[in-house]
Amino acid sequence: MTPFALLYSLHVLAAVIWVGGMFFAWMILRPAAVSELQPPERLRLWAEVFRRFFQWVWLAVLVLPISGIGLWHLRFDNLAAAPRYVHVMAGLYLVMLALFLRIQLLQLPRLKRAIAAQNWPEGGATLGGIRRLVGINLLLGIVVVALASARPLL
Template identity: 80%
Template sequence: MTPFALLYALHVLAATVWVGGMFFAWMVLRPAAVAMLQAPERLRLWTDVLRRFFVWVWVAVLVLPISGIGMWHMRFGALESAPRYVHIMAGLYLVMLALFLRIQLLQLPSLKRAVEAEQWPAGGAVLGQIRRLVGINLILGLLVVALASARPLF
């Protein structure tokens, strides 16, 4: 396996874990949790799910720029010689990172506090905010995957 192939494989796996995890949470787990669980159980479930998933998101957040910049230098030599779509992907990564950090550092602690205090309406409100940001991140992640797959000529 060439060094580029290794970086590419790590990059694709990291993106798959992050974007695929968000897709599963949004499209599969959330509807099932709403249908099957009352608010207290649902909020406890999401607190634990997010804690476990975010460990893997942190891995992706670290692997993506390392592998991406490595591939960027191997393939294009210099940052400015890369096609525009590569720059767009890097910019979208930064937006996704900012949204993830907002959830991880600001909203998840609020959700945990609400669940521990059994303040279910407050927890539900925070979970709704997290859900919206995850939805935005999912759309951005799918856009990045589509962009990487299409490799447009701009």
């Protein structure tokens, strides 16, 4: 396997894990949890889901820029020579990273505190905020995937 193929494969897998996980959480798990679980159980479930999923997101957050910069250097003479869609994808990654860090560092601890205090209204409000940020990140991730998929046409 060539270095380009290895980096490209790692890059795509990291994106699939992150964006696919958000799609599953938003479109499948969330509606099922709302219809089947009461707020205390639902909040505990989400805290555990985030704990497990965010371990994979951290891996993706590290692999994406390393593999992306590697691909950038292998494919283009310099960073400025890359097509506009590559710059857009890199910029969207930074926005997605900022939203993920906001969830991980600010919102998730607040959710855990609300669960520990059995403050279900506060936990629900916090989970709603997390849901909105994940929804924004999911839309951004879909745009990045669409750009990457359309690149032969750009």
